[in-house]
Amino acid sequence: QKEVEQDPGPLSVPEGAIVSLNCTYSNSAFQYFMWYRQYSRKGPELLMYTYSSGNKEDGRFTAQVDKSSKYISLFIRDSQPSDSATYLCAMSARQSGNTPLVFGKGTRLSVIA
Amino acid sequence: DAGVTQSPTHLIKTRGQQVTLRCSPKSGHDTVSWYQQALGQGPQFIFQYYEEEERQRGNFPDRFSGHQFPNYSSELNVNALLLGDSALYLCASSLSSDGYTFGSGTRLTVV
Numbered sequence: 001q002k003e004v005e006q007d008p009g010p011l012s013v014p015e016g017a018i019v020s021l022n023c024t025y026s027n028s029a030f031q032y033f034m035w036y037r038q039y040s041r042k043g044p045e046l047l048m049y050t051y052s053s054g055n056k057e058d059g060r061f062t063a064q065v066d067k068s069s070k071y072i073s074l075f076i077r078d079s080q081p082s083d084s085a086t087y088l089c090a091m092s093a094r095q096s097g098n099t100p101l102v103f104g105k106g107t108r109l110s111v112i113a
Numbered sequence: 114d115a116g117v118t119q120s121p122t123h124l125i126k127t128r129g130q131q132v133t134l135r136c137s138p139k140s141g142h143d144t145v146s147w148y149q150q151a152l153g154q155g156p157q158f159i160f161q162y163y164e165e166e167e168r169q170r171g172n173f174p175d176r177f178s179g180h181q182f183p184n185y186s187s188e189l190n191v192n193a194l195l196l197g198d199s200a201l202y203l204c205a206s207s208l209s210s211d212g213y214t215f216g217s218g219t220r221l222t223v224v
Contacts, residue, residue, distance in 0.1 A: 008153060034212075043117070043203050043215035044156065088155050097207025098144055100169060103155030 003027050006104025015113050019076040023089035023104045030091040035074045038086045079111045117216035125222045134189040138206030139214045145187040148203040199223045
């Protein structure tokens with residue numbers, strides 16, 4: 001079993017739809033949870049960052065973490081064609097910038113105008 | 114823009130050859146990590162450099178080696194290239210108290 005599981009999709013939705021992206025993980029040591037967005041031919045860019053269980057909202061994006069179920073989600077409201085990208089979940093045991101990240105496979109999202 | 118710069122952007126090599134990829138970190142960052150992203154996969158941690166030394170290493174063979182220079186820039190070297198080494202190689206810089214900034218990567222094709 002991989003440490004982080006993520007459905008690779010692809011996922012195709014109409015503009016304005018609510019998108020739900022999910023990851024599960026097996027390592028109980030993970031405390032910090034991130035969502036990255038990766039456009040084609042680009043590196044990942046950090047979208048959301050959460051610590052432990054709970055919700056965090058930033059504009060159209062909401063990140064949820066349920067540590068009891070080892071399950072994290074990213075919701076995108078009022079999706080736009082510019083949201084079309086690959087979304088990667090990532091996790092680490094510590095917050096610092098010297099702790100390696102463990103990534104999911106990424107989910108490819110297309111938002112159709 | 115003082116983000117992470119990687120060179121070259123694309124590279125084609127033959128099996129058995131050696132390759133060197135380069136990374137300049139974001140201004141102010143002192144730690145450089147390298148990740149391999151195969152097609153359709155998430156990035157996998159190769160190793161991390163800090164104060165010119167390899168501090169941590171992922172599950173990659175010794176064919177993968179690196180270096181960090183006094184100006185914090187870094188190189189990734191891969192020897193005896195295999196077809197399976199074809200991937201996007203990402204450099205990420207950071208401070209111990211901060212998160213990662215990724216470069217756009219070097220796409221390596223081994224033929």
